[in-house]
Amino acid sequence: MLLGNGLLVFALTATVLANVLFTVSRRKGGERLRPWAGRSVVAGALGIVAASVWLMTLIANHRFDIHYVAEYTSKASATRYLVAAFWGGQEGSILLWAFWTAVLGWVLSRKSGDRTAWVWPVFGVVQAYLLGLLLLKSPFRPVDGPIPLDGKGLNPLLQNPWMVIHPPILFLGFASTAVPAAWTVHALLHKDWDGWVKSAFPWTLFSFATLGFGLSLGGYWAYETLGWGGFWAWDPVENTSLVPWLFLTAMLHGFAVQRRNGGFRIGNLLIGALPFAAMNYGTFLTRTGVLSDFSVHSFSSLGPDAYKVMLGATLLVALAPLVLLVLRWKGIPRDKAIPAPVSREAGFVAAALLLALMGLGVTLGMSAPLITKLWMPKGAALQADYYNQIGYPLGLVMAVLMSLTPYLAWKTGDAGDALKRLWPPYIAAILCTIAMTGFAWKLGIRKPWMVLLFATSMFTTLANAWLVAPRLKSSGGRRTLGGFVAHMGAGMTLAGVAVLVAFSTQHEAVPLVKGETKEVAGTKLTYLGSTSHPFERDNALRIKVESGGLAWEANPRYYFANWEGKDTLFANPPAIHRQWYGDTYLALGGEQEEIMDDPDRASTPNNQFSLRRGETKIFGDYSFTLEDVGFDDAAREAFKKGRSEFEKLVEFQIKAVATVRYRDTEKVVVPAIRIVPKTGEYSIVAEIPGPDGNRTILRFVPPPTPRQIEEVEGMWQQAVAEAKTKGQPGTPAFQQALMPSVSLKQRLDQMQGLTTYQTLRFETYNAPDEQEVVFVDLSTKPFIWLVWLGTLLYTLGGLVAYRRRATEASEPATAKA
């Protein structure tokens, strides 16, 4: 606590000091303070890096006296998930943001030459803000109350290799948006009308590439592990990264124009701080819980203090540059951006405009719940279709622009010449489209709008590829490839989306009976069983898939994680079968059966039954006898000593001793429930005899929690109250009204009986069961690799352009380029 917060305070002090020293050093004779300001920057950065290392150390050493460590890690966490836990929670992810900010700020102080003293203080304000936020909601604060022996662990959904790589890259992109914003504010404050563009250009490209790559990694992660079949859902959390990326992309085009002819100054100053502002706004929306009724992602609030600080910062970041721009309006020199209606400049300006419009449109959409609260009491959400409807026409126009603009010369474009040179890609794109349309026709799909999008975006890809090819030969050519490669990628991603929308098929909740083959849209599925059992992390269903002359075994994962005291089914990774023409995507169709539903039902996929002590039940080839039930030794001792002694136990077990007979074999097994009063109840399953090659297990099901009972009781009381409005208790009207809810009362009695351990509930997994059913979702994703390859290409293009612009920025200032 002390060391961590101490480091944060130290970093904050150094940051403020750097700001003051830089500002003073700008006065006459103040130059000698510059080295000291530089050292303060390094000290501040080191403070943040040290705080990050310290948090990592606390996590690695299981220091559960620290709230953050207890909340997001446990002793059982694998090493890589200890790393992921660093950013698995709110406070840690803000520290990650601060970490990258510190690193970037240090580089910025090194790379900005004489103007460091002007630009760094702007950046320093951002760094100070993040440090302030961290001190307000510190990752180093101790736990309230007694120190737990073990932590809660990272949410199983986040225990995923992607979680190790995706957030650092995304947050690097997030943090880097502050640099162009700092340059913008600097330009406005100090009337640096052209120099800032040259300096901010490589930073903006860096931001574009990292944020874009972070976005595509997030999409790929969702596709590969969450099992809902998509990679993009227009959710606020996704939009929080998308909007800054759109603004950054718009900015790149504006920058290129200003670097060329000095035009578009006001446009660039207007948009320069927008990526950072949008990122802050999105962070505010998603981290403060204002959208929690409207989004897929779960948010926990950072608390009212952080809420106010974030709201203030968001408003400041969004409004301050605008106010400055208005104040400086008259003094900004204006040069003509578009020399001729048909010119590369015109295409670039149009691109900047359209991309910014898309960014604003998405911002409007994600703000809908807030905006509509002005006139609707509960607010209203927007359907995701809104984004598709505004995105489609913009995407189409941009695809056309991306094909034509690269063929136009700067200053005066010759449309005739461009069209002449565009023939080969145009013909090739048409051939691709004819092939696609023919394919669609054969499958009976009629989506002309998607065919149009496919045609134009294919044209984009090919037109840019035509320009890339000859440039690969010389090093000078390779230097200027970035834009073309990025546009190839953008076209490819759009084409991929068009194909997916047109051709994807999806069949949800398909029931598969074990051993029987079911045909779904030409694909034959046979459920064979499980690789192990659902309480083992790598358990997967074994489903034989036969499609188009190919056969394979798909293994969608099926695993119950111990989470918050319950055995919980989280989104399980699907089985993806990849071919050049697309993926076959097989995912678990939601929850298989409800354990709570009916304790005595001996049905699929598990036998569920309850036993009293000494009782025997027979299911098919199995018979189960409950011999005894009791505590583990330590708990029994403690129980004898008295209630207070028992309550001191950190954990205890309730063991059931059961005899299982399967055909000629007999085995005594001891399934148990491990109860950890602080965190919950976990099953310890027992292996029972079964047919060869099948791990069959018996699980002792924990009794319902008081909360679950309360809930059913509440529903019953409500049903009674409702029935009373129909008639007096005892009257036929009352009886009739209550009839549909009688099962509630039965369940309530049953649950109350279960809590006293007079009856124990069990269930089996993988026991031979002819009737066993699983539900799966089957979908096809034709040519989805186009989307992935496209995102890689625009990232690569961004990096190539970054190299070029970084070289330019480090060259001494010359006359206008």
Added chain:
Amino acid sequence: MKVKAGPIAGLVVIAASLAFGGAAFVRNLTPYLPFAEARAATGTVQVMGALDKTSVQLVEGGLRFTLIEKGTGARMPVVFGHTKPANFMMAIEITAIGRYEGDAFHADKLLVKCPSKYQGTETKSYGR
């Protein structure tokens, strides 16, 4: 006055985009409505209620269940043409997004709010 053509064209494009975007915005708004109003509403709306756990039926291609409105106690049968969400039975509140047709509310999407021991509640969405 040829010089002014550019800005004017720009303004026209912006105005057209705003009109287009605004129309898309209004068209896609899904207001939260009480059950009684949702039955009469045209277009997509959202309703919120507690799950009647005895009503859940798994059917091929999806599930059927009934929501109970807070306060009025009114009941709304819901048909959901997608896979049953994980932790569905633990839901304390469900928001269904869709429209009332025939004798039931046809939901395209569900937001399921579950009790979460440590972070208050947790909302997840299902369907498209």
